[in-house]
Amino acid sequence: MILLPVESYEIRTTEKKGSGIFALREIAPGTIIGDYLGRIIDDAEGERLGKELGACYDMDYDGHLSIFPLDIKAPGVHLINHSCSPNVNTYYYYGHTLFFALRRVLPDEEITLDYGLDPDQEVGFVYPCYCHSPLCRGTMYINPERLKQYGRFSFSETAGQVFEHLPVGAILEPLLEYPVEIKDNVVFDLFAKLDAEPVTYNDEKLPDILEIRLRLRETGCPLAFTRLGLIIWGIVDSHLILK
Numbered sequence: 001m002i003l004l005p006v007e008s009y010e011i012r013t014t015e016k017k018g019s020g021i022f023a024l025r026e027i028a029p030g031t032i033i034g035d036y037l038g039r040i041i042d043d044a045e046g047e048r049l050g051k052e053l054g055a056c057y058d059m060d061y062d063g064h065l066s067i068f069p070l071d072i073k074a075p076g077v078h079l080i081n082h083s084c085s086p087n088v089n090t091y092y093y094y095g096h097t098l099f100f101a102l103r104r105v106l107p108d109e110e111i112t113l114d115y116g117l118d119p120d121q122e123v124g125f126v127y128p129c130y131c132h133s134p135l136c137r138g139t140m141y142i143n144p145e146r147l148k149q150y151g152r153f154s155f156s157e158t159a160g161q162v163f164e165h166l167p168v169g170a171i172l173e174p175l176l177e178y179p180v181e182i183k184d185n186v187v188f189d190l191f192a193k194l195d196a197e198p199v200t201y202n203d204e205k206l207p208d209i210l211e212i213r214l215r216l217r218e219t220g221c222p223l224a225f226t227r228l229g230l231i232i233w234g235i236v237d238s239h240l241i242l243k
């Protein structure tokens with residue numbers, strides 16, 4: 001389910017990645033983009049459906065079971081394509097996987113997520129990446145240490161959330177209420193829209209990392225520190241990524 005107002009996005013057919021979701025208007029950092037809804041399936045069904053469709057649509061539900069969209073052709077966050085420098089991330093909330101904007105998303109920009117696949121999971125597929133980001137890893141797999149770090153963050157964020165764990169075959173329905181926004185956290189990697197015009201700053205020394213996060217989130221653009229001769233593209237694992 002997409003939770004953005006209908007006038008602020010559009011589904012387009014991309015050249016190589018099938019359908020994709022594009023912003024038509026600016027989207028503010030922290031905005032909830034959508035909720036991954038569908039039917040609860042087990043690994044065997046996920047594998048069968050993946051082979052049948054030649055693409056993987058299952059989203060982890062509880063570490064054992066997955067969510068599979070009721071209709072893969074209908075609008076939904078499952079249409080969001082992968083990028084190694086994405087503008088969206090996921091956030092677990094009462095058994096739901098919410099997608100939210102990591103930073104300001106610019107009009108006409110594709111909404112993307114790092115699928116962050118676990119290289120330790122034997123899925124029987126190869127996932128090369130052709131996202132064309134200058135920071136492309138060449139694969140949709142991610143460093144397992146980063147996955148563990150995110151898992152620990154999610155575990156602490158969701159501690160105390162009581163919800164019904166659905167069995168195989170059940171339908172995950174929308175929540176009655178969604179958070180207004182997802183707050184920033186240092187665990188989230190952040191990337192500017194790398195091909196956007198940089199926003200320039202005259203700082204004489206580099207601001208601290210939280211201030212840099214704030215500027216990346218609010219502008220959505222690379223940050224050019226002209227006096228320092230630096231252009232910042234993003235922050236990964238609390239390290240600055242320079243152009």
Ligand SMILES: [Zn+2]
Nearest residue numbers: 084129131136
């Ligand atoms: Zn890539």
